[in-house]
Amino acid sequence: MGAPMIGVLGESVRWSWGLTRRRPSILLGMSIAVALTVAFVGALGAFAASSQASLTERATRSVAVDWQVQVTPQSTPAAVAAALRRTPGVRSVLPVSYARITGLSSTSGGVTRSTGQAMAVSVPTDYSHRAPGEVRYLVGSRSGILLQQQTAANLGVGPGSVITANTSSGPVQLVVSGVVDLPQSDSFFQVVGAPAGAGATAPPDNVLLVPPDTFSSLAAGSTVVHQFHVRLDHAHLPGDPAGAANAVTASANHFALTVAGGALVGDNLAASLLGARQDAIYARLLFLLLGLPGLVLAFAVAALLVGLRSDSRKRESALLLLRGADRSVVIGMAAGESLVVGIVGVALGLAAGVVCIHVILPGTPVSVPWLVAAGVIGLGLAAVAQGVPAVRSVTRFAPESIAQATTRVVSSRPPWFLRIGLDLVLLVGAVVVTVLNARNGYHVVVVPEGVPVTAVNYGALLGPALAWPALVLLTWRATAWVARHRTGAHGIHGADRAPELVASTVRRRRQVIARGSAVLAAAIGLGLSTAIFTTTYDQQSRLDVALTVGSDVSATALPETVPTSADAQVVAVAPAVNAVASLVHRFAYVGPDLQDLFGIDPRNIQHAAALQNAFVPGSTITATLAAMAARPDGVLLSAETIKDYQLHLGDRVLLRLPVGASGYQPVPFHVVGQISEFPTAPKDSFIVANAAYVGARTGSRAVSSYVMSSSDPSRTASYLQHRLGSGWRIQDITSARKTVVTASGLAATDLGALARLELGFASVFAIACTGLALGIGIAERRRSLVVLAALGTTSRQRARFLSAEGGLLVAGGLLGGTVVGVAVGYLLVAILRGIFDPPPDGLAVPWVFAGSLVASVVVVGALVVSVVGRMASRASPSQLRDL
């Protein structure tokens, strides 16, 4: 019959109070395990909540103009403007008008250059201030007649030059004030109201920006498209990109309704937010793939720590039950103990979690819902980790002697999940899933363009999800196997050694040792896989910036600068430079398409610029550059160009290049390969050719830029800035990493924050697992150690028993953890390829982190074995009397 509830409560309170007074260190130790878990969950949750918000913020920041509202013939500009100003959330409205003119021409030194059709755009004088990012000023004034960079190059003009605009109503003379770049020309010149999925149209080749009064003279007689470039208030947008996109789209639709067909909305903001959906999903996947294993590990560490009490708990339960205590009272005591541990652990954990967020994730706001969830998890962890063993010790108690109960050796029989081969089943499953995913190209996130629906192939996540436990359990099996075959035959034999007896104890404790190895392998695997993933990402994001900059350092001649041999000499002697390559940049027509052409020296470009095999699908960089070097008229084209024009390797193509004063003339090339990425090249199609051949055929060997690999990019850039002067644009990768938005929206800062959190906790868990697994082993053998001391053994002899066990545990954990880390790291990189831009050729090895982790584990292991082992074998008189 159970004891009355009030009695159980009373005993529980008395027991908990007594334990707190007499054994505070044990309760504190268990509370710390709970606190670690609570802190980890709280910090991870804060990251998850804030990363979505930061993706939204980055997506909104990348858009210069949120809406491009085009007036239709059914309305007037004034009416549309009025309607916009009445629309909630609209912050600024800028009138912009477009008109096509026949062309532009310039005459210089008796030579006349002319272009084809050009686009005249009327922008208000404060346009760049109200829509920053849409116009980038390169040289000259910021107002007046501004030519787009390519147009200026085509006409061979700069600030102060006179050009003629050929319009429907006759030629108009204009004085060029400045040269600009339009970084968002795709959206600036979009066809507003095009059907979804229609694809982007190419922006006009020739563009001039003019003030409104000049525009009217240019546009007379032409069809004028009137637009309003609108900036919205972003403060009240939902945190996640998809939600924000829906809100913006709804607002745009509402506006369209109010003007009843009088305007079409080009919703750039919604498009950018929808583009960030993929990154938001990847962020969630990262949280899942990196965060959940950490949570599982936290539970394992807590269970390990609670296991420290298992022997004494068994003894206490046996003592109480033998003396007639009711089972409900004993269970109630355990419940009270777990409540104390839970409350203290949650309090410590919440405080630690807030500190972690401020230190490891600066700028990340605390997420109250996640802190509450962490607290609930902490209480649950304390209840389960303490309650289950306590209930088990009561329900399975048999009335034998207490001494008998505590001399029982831990079973050397493998646990049930190893007996049924669960590790092998999981491993086979992981291999099968990985092979199937590899065949499908690891498409884990499918985000159709223009379609507000995303699909996640969660099956692809099964690979690492199965591999992780499979390899951890395999570590258990392998370590137990090694322990089982220890005989001591290969041990050091000496006068005071007994390697065969040491081996006997290791054999019989093999499951305990293997369990410790498995938990340690899980901790090390978590840290190593995270480190591999983040190091690879860091490597690729650096490469991405290098592609944008050109290399570690680049020096690009501005349009009005004519590079000389003196400039080449300056570059050649720049400090900290490992290799230099010159680039020739031209424009070339492939059929009717104008593409960027980069002339290189294939013999030296590889050393100066960061090139990867991933840039040349189906080949390697070395082979591709060798093909270029072997064929002077060799050319690399993009996949899109090759496909559009049905080209094959070896085909002869005619590209039109600017040849002296003759304008664009056909120049023959032969296709030697395909290229998808190149330093400084745009994301769309481009051409790579031999600079020498291009120079010989066009009569111009002028270098456009130099790219350099450097061991100290900042120092090299500073030198070049000083020596080359203002006629060159100097960029270095160190400064650029802080400002360049990489192609992947999931910026390095997001991953860096998650990595710091994961690596920090993984390191703590690994060290805690080492100390706890060894400490538990020593605690369980305390009685044996006291007996050994009483038998007259030296501390060194006793240490050999402990170090044999500890050494195998640590070695098994390190080896197993390395396998887990590398395998899961490989799978993470493969599955999350969408995050990388460009995708990596291989894994980056985090040597420093790995070395530090291994060293920490070994040092902690040695310390625990020597210090705790020595303490454990120091018998107090009461322990000796109880022997």
Added chain:
Amino acid sequence: MSAAPDLTVARVAEVRGISVSFGEDVILDGIDLAVEAPSELVVSGRSGSGKTTLLLVLAGLIAPSAGVVTWPGLVADPVLRRHQVAMIFQAPSLIAELTAAENIALPLRLRGMTQQQAQAVSLAVLDDVGLTIRHGAVLPSEMSGGEQQRVAVARALATRPRLMLADEPTGALDWEHARAIIDVLRSSTRRNGAALVVSTHDRDVAAEFAAEVVVDDGALEWVRP
């Protein structure tokens, strides 16, 4: 361990004016006792009277709060001296991960005996305490409390100590085995010229010995001779 036993009478252990306290509890107060080899001594008294504490002091496992403990008949080096002292504890105190034979061999191996020699000695002493070779291959958890205690006795006998201290060695045994163990202890120590000190609260066991002291309320009193 094949040297001829030293049968010379010698004082192997002596306590003078020792007191032992645990916290505020005075366990032993001003005890004087000399143990000579060869000799047999029984220490009797109620449970909790301090018999075990006295034996632990004689073994050098705990230090007294006051007084002096010396071992004039044993080697001076404290580490090597422990090899000349064997103590059998109240509870079997076997290493749970080692078989009976391995438990017996453990102190022999750690003191320099070869594996083959240690194995031979283990089997011999197992026989002395009435256990078989089959018992030698069994773990302590698979033996009864009495069998475990007999293995503990065998482990102590195997080292052929100069001073054998047995704390309630028959507590877990039935009378027949208890008597057999006392006989083995006495014959072995006589053979080796060693001192045997047995603590017990069993009057029948105590009656077997020619010399007896009683520990009561921290004081020691000679009963006989």
